[in-house]
Amino acid sequence: MAEPILKVSSLYAGYDGVPVLHGISLEVMPGELVAIVGANGAGKTTTMRTICGLNHPIKGNIIFEGMDISHLQAHKILRLGISYVPEGRRLFPKLSVEQNLALGAYIEDSKQEVDKRKEELYEIFPVLKARAKQTAETLSGGEQQMLAIARGLMSKPKLLMLDEMSLGLMPSMVEKMMEIITDINKKGTTVLLVEQMVQEALEIAHRGYIIQNGRIVHSGYASELLESEEVRKAYMGM
Ligand SMILES: Nc1ncnc2c1ncn2[C@@H]1O[C@H](COP(=O)(O)OP(=O)(O)OP(=O)(O)O)[C@@H](O)[C@H]1O
Ligand SMILES: [Mg+2]
Missing domain, CATH: 3.40.50.300 (P-loop containing nucleotide triphosphate hydrolases)
Structure with a gap:
């Protein structure tokens, strides 16, 4: 088993x-x-x-x-x-969507890899792509939650x-x-x-x-x- x-x-x-x-x-x-x-x-x-x-x-x-x-x-x-998406989202409010995403992959050194992951996540969350340059604090509650999840996925977690x-x-x-x-x-x-x-x-x-x-x-x-x-x-x- x-x-x-x-x-x-x-x-x-x-x-x-x-x-x-x-x-x-x-x-x-x-x-x-x-x-x-x-x-x-x-x-x-x-x-x-x-x-x-x-x-x-x-x-x-x-x-x-x-x-x-x-x-x-x-x-x-x-x-x-293991990637943890905390209660209350805890985004960086003054940073843009893409900057928040990049921070989720801080353990990854290759910029190319980080960009690739971002693009993959934009496919799952198209609304984040449309708002890539917008600061996190200007997103709606639902969009913020999507960003929090997407950021959590940027490290390619197993769990x-x-x-x-x-x-x-x-x-x-x-x-x-x-x-x-x-x-x-x-x-x-x-x-x-x-x-x-x-x-x-x-x-x-x-x-x-x-x-x-x-x-x-x-x-x-x-x-x-x-x-x-x-x-x-x-x-x-x-
Ligand atoms: N930083 C802290 N210091 C002291 N006690 C805490 C702290 N954080 C949580 N607790 C206490 O631990 C217990 C469990 O809290 P926890 O946050 O794990 O519950 P939860 O199931 O996540 O609740 P919720 O659904 O409200 O988020 C509660 O009695 C809470 O008051
Ligand atoms: Mg809780």
Whole structure:
């Protein structure tokens, strides 16, 4: 059987030594699209930040492609092939679309390669090409989110991690974003995403994990989670 590309085991992490994650375990297989869903404050962002090295585990470990990355620095983890698109987009507001994209590929030295990747991303996100010279702060919310995702892809990650990309977007834009992510995944990038929009996320994911108070309380095939009455009642208001 194939090995997981990412394996998180009994992870404890938090702030100032106080854990907010109490033994998170999860796996992502190569090529999968996995969703972590749960309410505000459940620990979704903390999980993502700890995987990509912006937070450090108190206990437990994180294995990426067979290598223990639990205590590596974020820039090293990026070089290994994990790209994190943070909650709230965190673009460089005064820089143009193309400058923001170029910064996503700062680990790549060849300008030719950077330009090639930009062109590839403009095919997925034509609106960004049309706005290449515009500063990020002048983009609409949806365009900014697309730029954040595109920037995350500029490093050619093996694993793309997306934190709450639906935040502040109108429903039609959320739907579009979900389609784009499905497409990116189908083209070969493994995706781990975090969402408060439980239903929308589970509809595009292969598998899901439901996190509550720093613990995984349900996991399974996304289709099964979507059908589970308990999950529907607790997380989809049905
Ligand atoms: N920098 C920080 N310092 C102290 N506590 C923090 C910090 N960031 C988050 N926390 C706490 O950790 C817990 C988990 O927060 P986290 O941001 O991981 O949740 P989340 O599931 O991403 O929530 P949301 O859906 O609102 O983004 C919360 O109780 C939060 O208050
Ligand atoms: Mg969060």
